[in-house]
Amino acid sequence: MGDWKTITVPVLSPDSKNIFPYTSERKRSPTSMNSQVLRLSLPSSKNMHSFYGAFCTEDNIEQSVSYIDRELTTLGFPSIYAESKGKELNLISIINCMNELLVMQHKNLRAQEEVEMQHLKLGSDMDHLQNCYAKLKEQLELSKREIVGLQERDRQLQSKNRNLHQLLKNEKDEVQKLQNIISSRATQYNHDMKRKEREYNKLKERLHQLVMNKKDKKLAMEVLNYVGRADGKRGAWRTDKTEARNEEEMYKVLLSDYEQRQKQLLLENAELKKVLQQMKKDIISLLPPQKQKPKERSEDGLVLSDQEEDIGELNKENMWELSCETVREQLTNSIRKQWRMLKNHVEKLDNQVSRGHSGVLNEKDVISREDHELETEKLELEIQQCKEMIKTQQQLLQQQLTCDDETTLLLQDCYLLEERERLQEEWRLFREQKKNFEKERKSFTEAAIRLGLERKAFEEDRGTWLKHQFLSMTADYKSENMTTPSAFLRSSDPDICLVKSASWQRKPPSVLSPTVSPEPCQISQYITQNRVASEKPAADNMPNLCVESDDKEEIE
C-alpha cells in the first residue's frame, strides 16, 4: 500500500490537471505500458495510466500477482492461484475475479451515478430552498418595514387626533369664555343703559316741568265749536263707578272671547270624537271576529265589556255633550286597544304574507296550503318529465329528419325483411335444386360420355364386323345371296357411318348440346325417372334454370 501512496502523491501535486471526480469517461492512453494493464474506467489522468504501468512491471510480476491475490482474497474473491500449486495462476479464477471486479466496478459506477444524481438534486433543492429563504427573508423585511411604516402612520394619526381633540377642547373653552364675556358685557351695557336712562329721565322731568310751567299761559286748543261725540253720548266723569264699569266691560269682553273659543273647541272636540268613534267602528269591523277570548282576560274582559256597555249607552245618549274625564279616557283607551289589536292583526297578516300566504288565517287554508304545495311540486315534476320527453322526442325527430338514406334503407329493410326472408328461402330451394340439377347434369354428361364411348366401341365393332362381313361378302360375293337384312344393314351402315361421322363431327364442338338434343329421349327417360323423384321442380327446373341464371346474374 505504501507503493500506492507514494505513487498517488506525485500524481496530484505536479500534475496541473485536476482530477474530476465526477467524470466517468473512459480514457484511453496509448502508452505501451498499458497494453499489459487492463483498461479501467476509473477517474484517470495520464499519470494515473502511467501509474497503472508503474504497478506491475516485468520485474515484480510475482509480487504484484501475490499482492493482487491477497487483495482479492481480502475482498472475498477466490484466490487467483491454482489450487495448491502456487505460482501458477488460475486463469479461470482470474477471469472470474476480473469479471467480478468489472461487475463491482459497474455497480459502483451506477451507485456513483446515482449518488451524483442525488447530489445534484439535493444541490438544486438546496438552491431552491436558499432562493425561497432569501425571498421570504425579503418579504419579511418588507412586511416589517410596512409594519413600521403603518405604526408610524398610526402614531401620527393618533397624535393628530389628540391634537384635534385638544383644539376642539380649546375652541370649546374659547366659546365658553366668549359667552361669558358676552353675558358680562351685556350686563355691563344694561347697567350703563340704565344709568343713562335715569339721567335722561331726569332731564325729561326737568323739561316737562319747564314746559308745563310755560303751557299754562297759552291756550293749547282752539276749537271753533265742540264736536259731538261719535256715538252721540255725552262725556262722563271719571268716577269709581265708571272704573267698575270699565272693569266689568273688560271682563265681559274677555269672557265673551273665551266663551267663543270654548265653543269652537267644543265643536272641534265633538268632531274629533265623532271621528274617533267612526274609527273605532271601522277598526272593529276590520278585525276578524275572534274576540271570543274571554278565558284569557276574563276580568279585563268583563270590565271592558262593562265599559263598552257604558260607552254604548253613552253613545246612545248625546255623548258629545258629556265631556267628563272618564268618558274621554275610556274612549281613548278603547280606541288605543282596538288600534293595538288591529296592528297585531296586520303584523300577523304581514308575517303570513311574507311566508307566502294571503288571506285570513284559517286551519283549513293551512292544510290546503300544504296540499297545494305538494300538488305544485308534483305538477312541477310532471312538467319536467314531460319536458324531458318532449326533448327526447324532438331529438329523435331531428335525427330522423336529418339522416334520410339510412332510415329509408332501414325502413325498406323493415318492410322488405319479410320478402327477403321469403326470397332467401326460395333461393335456398333454388340452390338445392341447382345442386340437384348439377348432379343430374354430371350424371348426364357421364352417361353421355359413356354413351359416346359405347358408341365408339360399337362403331368399332361394327366396323370390324363390316370388315368381316365385307371380307366375307367378298368371299360370298361370289355367292349372290345377300340377305335383305344386310341391305338393311347396308342402308343402316351408311346411316350409321353418317351418324357416326356426324356424331364425331358433332361431338368435339360441344358435349352438352348434342347430348342435350339427342338425349331428350334419354333425358325424358331420366326426366321420367326424376319425375318420380320430383315432378314439378324438374319441369320447373327447365324454365327456372334460365330464371335462376337470370337471378344469379341479377344478384351477382
Next chain:
Amino acid sequence: ASCVQHRLVVRDASTLQIRQLYTCLDQIQYIEWSSDSLFVLCAMYKRGIVQVWSLEQPDWHCKIDEGSAGLVASCWSPDGRHILNTTEFHLRITVWSLCTKSVSYIKYPKACQQGVAFTKDGRYMAVAERRDCKDFISIFVCRNWQLLRHFDTETQDLFGIEWAPNGCVLAAWDTCLEYKVLLYSLDGRLLSSYRAYEWPLGVKSIAWSPSSQFLAIGSFDEKVRILNHVTWKKITELEHPAAISNRKTIVYKEVEKSPTVDTERLTFPPTRALASSLFSTKSKYDISQVPVSLQYNKPVADRANPKVGVGMLAFSADNCFLATKNDNIPNAVWIWDIRKLKLSVVLEQLCTIQCFQWDPCQPRLAVCTGSSRVYLWSPAGCVVVQVPGEGDFQIMSLSWNSNGDSMLLLSKDNFCVCYLETEEV
C-alpha cells in the same frame, strides 16, 4: 286726501276730483283721517301744531298747539274724537278731546316703534311705558280714558306692542338684542312668553293673523316662527333659504322684456310718448324651474340694524297666506300657504322690494319695488302692471283702498290711483 307743502287737498277716491282745499300754517308732515272719515288731522311737527279739518263743514277748524313741548307724533283715537299727541322726547302723550276740550296726559310713554296700540274695535288702548328703567304697559279704556290695567313686562327694552284682532291678547316683544315675545291677556295677565334662542339678534317683525289664531314672528335669523293661539307654542318654523329646491314651489321671476321699436316710425325729435316707451323697459313674469337660487346679500357684520332677517310680514285677509320678505334676499317675496304651512310661491323681482300689502278683501298681494311697475299676485297667477305716464314713476309705497277696488301708489312726489276691474260674474 293728500298734502302738498302746506296745503291739504281732498279728493274723491273714485274720480280723483278735488273736493276741498285747505291751507295750513306750516308744512304738513303727517295727515290722518279720523275713523269716521269726517275729519282730517294735519300735523306739523316743527311748529308743534295739529290742525283738524272737517269735511262736512269746510269752515270748521281746530288747532292744537303743543307749544314748547313739541310734537313728535299725532294720531286719532279710534272713536274719531280724540287726538293723541306725543310730545318731544316722548315726555308725555296728550289726549285732546274734540268734544269736551279736555286734556289728559299719559306720562312716561315709551319711545319705541309701536308704543301705542289700539284694539281693533277701538275700545282699549295699550300704551307702553317706562319708568325707572322698567317697562310697563298701561291699558286704557278709550271711552273715558280710564286706566284699566297697569302691569310691568319682563322685557329688557320693550320694542313694540300689538293687539290681536280679537282684542283679547296683547303681544309685546323685546328689543332685537333679546328674543322675547310676551303675550298678555286683556286683563293684564301674562298668558305666555316665547323665546326661540338666546344670543343672536331677535325679533324683527311681528304680525297677527286676522283670525287671531296665529302670531307670526319674523326674526333676524331669517326664519319666521308661527305660534298658535291655543297653546302659544311654536307650531312651525318657516325658513328662507337662498336656494329653493322644493318642487312644489312656484317661482315667478320678473324678466325684462326688451322693448320693440318700430324703426320706421322713429321721428326726430322723438315725441315724448315714443321716448318714454323707448326708455321704459317692460317686464313680465317667467316661471323659473326649481331649483332656483336667489340673490343673497351677506350682511355687513359691524353695523347696527343689519339688513338681515325677516323684515316684513303680512297675513292675507282670508287668513290663508302669509307674505314675508327676508332682508338678506331683498328681491324676493315669499308667500306661504298657511293651511298647509308650506312655501307656495316665491316672487323674484328685479329690484329691491319696497313695500307689499294685501288686498283687504281678497287674497291679492300688491308689491312695489321702486320701479314704475306694480306687481300683483293672486293664487290664480301674477301680473305686472305698468304705470302709464311720462318719465319715471318710482313707486315707493302702496296702499289698498278698504273696499279692495283700488290702490294708491305713492312715489316721492306723486301719487296715482290704480283701479282694479272686478269681474262681472
